[in-house]
Amino acid sequence: MAAKRKPGLPALPPVQAGPILHATPLVERWFWHYWQRLGLPESELALLALTQDRREYQRWTGKRLNFMVLGCYCYVQFAGKVSSSMADRASCKPGQTEGRRASAMVPLPGFSEGSLSRPAVMEGASELARHRHCIFIEPDMQPRSIEVTVAHELIHLADRVRGTPRRHRHHGYDSIAADEAAITGYDLEELRRLLHEESARREQLRRARAPLRYIYVCPNCGKEYPRARRYSRPVSCSLCDKAYNPRYRLLLARELL
Ligand SMILES: [Zn+2]
Ligand SMILES: [Zn+2]
Known part of the structure; x- marks a missing residue:
């Protein structure tokens, strides 16, 4: 599912001569490899920041990553106010949360103007620096998964640079997956x-x-949803309705001790 909305203030990485790569040599290698394979413009490099540290990513974007996320791309844009959208790589979780889409990629609501934590950076910013690309790559994966996750997030970046961002229909089965196969x-x-x-x-x-x-448990179909924590808000059965539906609101059936 999508990264949780948190009221964190984004502390955007500074614009430097080149990209910020807080990554292992393996990730760096694949980054450069796929940057070239995708024909990405050099002009975007200075606006890119990649990390393998979840907390750092959260600092940069103001967004908290779900534990299941393996990789994430976030486009942060300043247009009077700061807005951003995120695309993550994770398996979908069951259950529909009220007021949220079940899509594995959800555009998140924009920040208010006041939440920009580094106005000084913006004042002196050139036309170029009106956006940033932030990427997270989970470090604890097998080498091939690291490679394809880097390729995957750069495909999201390429889409964004070309002005045609895509949403995931189904991780591993959609047009983004087809591109990932083609490029890797x-x-x-x-x-x-x-x-x-x-x-x-x-x-x-x-x-x-x-x-x-x-x-x-779903009161309609009986499907069970095991959880580590109680739901903090109403959630309905995703089998019975793709969208949140109070008729199929999940009920706590039992507690394991
Ligand atoms: Zn993705
Ligand atoms: Zn159901």
């Missing part, structure tokens, strides 16, 4: 397998940190 040379099956493996691993890590304690 991996076939789609292999890409899906990698995504599945990494997601399963993240899920395992998450379970180790927060074991499942609450079993919610």
